[in-house]
Amino acid sequence: MIRVAIIGYGNLGRGVEFALRQNPDMELVGVFTRRAPEAVETQGATAYHMNDLLAKKGEIDVCILCGGSATDLPVQTPEITHHFNTVDSFDTHAKIPEHFAKVDQIAKENNRVSVISTGWDPGLFSLNRLYAQSILPQGETYTFWGKGVSQGHSDALRRIDGIADATQYTIPNTEVIERLKAGEALTLTTRDKHLRECFIVLEAGADEARIREEIVTMPNYFADYDTTVYVISQEELNQNHKAAPHGGTVLHTGITNESTKQVIEYNLQLESNPEFTASVLVAYARAAVRLANEKQFGAQTVFDIAPKYLSPIDVETLRRELL
């Protein structure tokens, strides 16, 4: 049995708790939190304070880190990798090299494996970009996200004066995807690839016209997109827009022999973004423990890990049944 600790218990941590139930070769030691453990409502797991993690060192094979990339993981992944094998979903793309280098050094010094930046993007989408570009080097790779909720954009809406609550959907331009798949060569702007839909709840007396203008002109977040704003009630938002669906497409269109068109497409259609990300983290937690057993210490990403390490099934059976 692979013994797992969940570090941090938000939507992602809860997703890991669910995912572990589907993996009979893994068992959950407990949830570790900076909050008062008795205040954390798990789905059945015992909650401990983070200060008690080190005392459990002999009982844990891998820690799945479920904190955020902005402030939690840059500190937690290095710290915890001193003592445990770890898996994280660090997704600040620009800071991945720095994060990797820091964690890699600690992992090697302490004989640990740390799988960083896994999930679906970075993660499965990265894998598909790599496989596709390696196989069809004369080609173009396009990543489309959605339809799904962007937490970052929803947060940006909620920070606007006069907005009580909000949900933002990122929507891929499916017409453009179909044209690319049909072999058209398109030069795409940011605006061409995705649309944005905002469902907002106004505070009493808020100036709707000013708020609409502020949204569609917001730099980085909305100004470069075709953005539609819907004003709805808090009840409607709660009822229809509080789930966390997501997904997307990695499309690679290439040619062989000068003009023969070949298309590789990978799609995810997720009813719950955090639960799916959690399922990816759990599969890579299995890989982390196996790689540690083989003494392949250091930081690793999805690029470094042979696919067989993710499966609970032995490789002879995989060759016979899945190849």
Added chain:
Amino acid sequence: MIRVAIIGYGNLGRGVEFALRQNPDMELVGVFTRRAPEAVETQGATAYHMNDLLAKKGEIDVCILCGGSATDLPVQTPEITHHFNTVDSFDTHAKIPEHFAKVDQIAKENNRVSVISTGWDPGLFSLNRLYAQSILPQGETYTFWGKGVSQGHSDALRRIDGIADATQYTIPNTEVIERLKAGEALTLTTRDKHLRECFIVLEAGADEARIREEIVTMPNYFADYDTTVYVISQEELNQNHKAAPHGGTVLHTGITNESTKQVIEYNLQLESNPEFTASVLVAYARAAVRLANEKQFGAQTVFDIAPKYLSPIDVETLRRELL
């Protein structure tokens, strides 16, 4: 530079010759054939007789074996792996364990790497089945092939008395795929998943009614499918049905947290099946040489090989730009 030999020169061998032109870190030493070399029309490569292969031992890093799975590869892959790193596309699923065991022993005894059974199925489709099932263990995986030409079914048609020439298309049932993606639980028969379309050219005086009946009732090949037969002229067949498009879909529908639906889908849409397969072989040839440089000798499949080995780009750059 990775120095490559092509063993066998049919459609697949020619595809490898084209693919190598797109990979500036690889160079083609030559084509090796059992035919008279001067009778082989390459796209520019020098052709040698197979008997001259061993004399080039010091000039070749990896041999890409482009023969057939029925009779060529079961003999050639073990033989050539005595002396060279090899890559093959052995696709007789039932015999993969036997082929693997034989090649693995020879590769280990002779310090070679042999990547067997790569291409797209087995190959990329196998990878996607493995990743999807590892991430969403509570789920179902479906593989659909087509729309594409099945050489085996086309050959079966041509063996019928009275048929001068023929092309058979395997067509996936897209309605079923859409229903599965929408979350329906379907129990599918062979007939539900694929349709078959046969374009046949009759010999003069052939009995069309008898031939049609013989096709749609042919066991294993057509009896279990809804099969449509079109009688056309040789001119029309030559003009419209001599290309080798193919492709397909690996669909995995799973659930997390008891009822949250998650869908993973991988699609290939290929204008040329042999050219695409060749491109996969070339990427794995790069991996074979690198693994041999790391002394990871033995037979390997797509399950055993970390994705980074396929790319000519160093892993630091991959982390920075593709992750």
